[in-house]
Amino acid sequence: MQVLIAGGAGYIGSTIASACLDSRISPVILDSLVTGRRELAAGREFYEGDIADGELVDRIFAEHPDIGAVIHCAALIVVPDSVDDPVGYYRANVVKSLDFVAHLLRNGCGRLIFSSSAAIYRPGEDLTVDEDSPIEPQSPYGRTKAVCEAMFADVAAAQPIRVLSLRYFNPIGADPTMRTGLQLARPTHALGKMILAQEEGVPFLVTGTDYPTRDGSGIRDYIHVWDLATAHVAALRRFDALPGPATAINLGTGRGTTVRELLDAFNHVAKKPIEARDAARRPGDGPGAYTRTDRATRLLGWQPQYDVTEGIRHSLQWDAIRDQILSGFPEHGGS
């Protein structure tokens, strides 16, 4: 089987491609490199271009008639940028996705797996969510994901295509064999900032210490990116048995980890521990959430294998080799 991975030169898409290769599923990658990196598609079937480019999508399907499914990871993902530039974000994430699904329909593609996000939920008071929790995104980025899900569900209700939206929680780590990982040198999520604090010898700022969590810091559901990737392989295998023309599944570990707990785990793993300092909440940040659902296990037969400690270890390993792997091409953007 062949699978088209849109956004397959990015952090998650390239890791999904690695997991597919390990499972004898051939990935074909379509990526504009707006934030992705050519090196992350090295040695893989790669088309540089935009998901909205109908002629290119037609050519890919003509040259790969065995493509049986599409995994759509192509998006812009920086929440504050989406606040500053909603038009750009709706165009990149919604308008282009609409064009893309039309191109898929024209090429007879009936299976679509969409990279959605836990950012679409309003968490309950206990900070857990399941797939039936209220959809109430807190940012334009989150809303682009919710709009795409609804749009794809409408299309799937009327057209010969079925869609699975996988709602990712907070990916960390890298391919355990270090083929791929996060391309950004200055990521803005907590683990990335811990690695930076370590490299630069500055304290890590715990931004927000008055959230309704067990220690006041924000809580997240950190899922190892390799576990995310293997969930896609499971989804490809089980796709035709999924209920309904449109299904949504949370991909998390079911365990909440606070920023302070992440810091403890980091200092346990890292050779050079870092100091922390309490700081005010960042605008737009919330307390966070974690999943309480077992739908992924029931429908996909999948369970995460790695814990937070392994995610931190793999992130640090990747950080040490990233510049070597990503050499020769300029870096774009930040997450």
Ligand SMILES: NC(=O)c1ccc[n+]([C@@H]2O[C@H](COP(=O)([O-])OP(=O)(O)OC[C@H]3O[C@@H](n4cnc5c(N)ncnc54)[C@H](O)[C@@H]3O)[C@@H](O)[C@H]2O)c1
């Ligand atoms: N990283 C996270 O924390 C996270 C959490 C939840 C959901 N997601 C979703 O997972 C997906 C992948 O995220 P990521 O972290 O790998 O980000 P990323 O920026 O590393 O990857 C996105 C890839 O899509 C490509 N791309 C963007 N627009 C494109 C277009 N119009 N045509 C072709 N290629 C295009 C980029 O060049 C990049 O390679 C995104 O859809 C994102 O919304 C990410």
